[in-house]
Amino acid sequence: MKIIVPMAGRGSRLRPHTLTVPKPLVPVAGKPIVQRLVEDITKVCGEPVDEIAFIIGDFGDQVEKDLIAVAEGLGAKGSIYHQEEALGTAHAILCAKDSLQGNVVVAFADTLFRADFTLDSSADGIIWVNQIDDPSAFGVVKLNEQNVITDFVEKPVEFVSDLAIIGIYYFKDGAYLKNELQYLIDNDIKEKGEYQLTNALENMKQKGTKFVPGKVNEWLDCGNYKATVYTNQRVLEHIKNENIVDASLKNEGSKIIEPCFIGKNVVLKNATIGPHVSIGDNSMIENSTITNTIIQTNTTITDSTLNNSMIGNFVKISNNAQELSIGDYNEIN
Structure with a gap:
């Protein structure tokens, strides 16, 4: 075949x-x-x-x-x-x-x-x-x-x-x-x-x-x-019984509401993540609430509330509360 x-x-x-x-x-x-x-x-x-x-x-x-x-x-x-x-x-x-x-x-x-x-x-x-x-x-x-x-x-x-x-x-x-x-x-x-x-x-x-x-x-x-x-x-939802949170996750006082995918070397600090969030490798989320969102690699989000959003690679977002569609290498304050 x-x-x-x-x-x-x-x-x-x-x-x-x-x-x-x-x-x-x-x-x-x-x-x-x-x-x-x-x-x-x-x-x-x-x-x-x-x-x-x-x-x-x-x-x-x-x-x-x-x-x-x-x-x-x-x-x-x-x-x-x-x-x-x-x-x-x-x-x-x-x-x-x-x-x-x-x-x-x-x-x-x-x-x-x-x-x-x-x-x-x-x-x-x-x-x-x-x-x-x-x-x-x-x-x-x-x-x-x-x-x-x-x-x-x-x-x-x-x-x-x-x-x-x-x-x-x-x-x-x-x-x-x-x-x-x-x-x-x-x-x-x-x-x-x-x-x-x-x-x-x-x-x-x-x-x-x-x-x-x-x-x-x-x-x-x-x-x-x-x-x-x-x-x-x-x-x-279809893969929620699989192991989709990488063991390298550094979780400091954060809550994960499954199902979520979390890649390698992700840092979560005082955040609420999920449900239905995917976070790519080497990203950090701090003091934020994220639901129903795709976040790609090497991205940092602080002091924000995001829902129904799609965030690219190497993005920096702070002090935001909205739906976003942001491509790679952007910064929003």
Whole structure:
């Protein structure tokens, strides 16, 4: 099994947190979004994952090393491909054409999920969906009585289905997918100016490929800072029975209301932390109350009350009481 992760976009809706790192490397409950994504996919694959291929932009050598380490941490080979120009989802996946062979999961790195099924690798293809109240802003699928997908509908104006496509796909034959993607490029078949995966899916369906839905229990978005803070809350609830407070914590008269993630070498002084707070390595919180917030590494917060906030790396905050979305290397007094 191979996992292909297109993640070349910078994540403009999550700025300023994506000005220094790409969105999939922003931490949620102490781990980068993309790491949690591939870990969750590995759990439902039902068979070993031998390669994880990341399709990135010009993110620098350190990001590439970090991604290789994520793959190797799961016992897989890590591969890096580059998408030089944003030409659509089909083009992005095809950038990893050398890895498109055998059983393949394609997962766009801006979403997390919870599921209790094991992937059926004998299926021609699986499109993972989630039932939502308002599907008008999403691509959706229609099913027949045999639970086979009959239609893909992008952002339906009138109700046709409440099963939204979440951006994770399984293909039994990666080489077949590669050929269909290449067909779009060779024949310049675009939609809204870009090469779209849904066009390849429709062509495959017309040729007899049977796509079935993979329904997830929960779909978590990381599109903007408020959605990411909520996702952090939900992930902390799911992992609260794990040991997510590092033993190096120096706690001086502070109260921790679980669940919280606390990284290495964190100092808490006369603070109330939680619930649903993630604190990165080497940070210090003093005389403050923090709830439902992501705080990244090397950050100092004093005499403040923060809720529903997202704070970057190397930030200094003092004498504040508000919701904040602050990028790296900022100082607020």
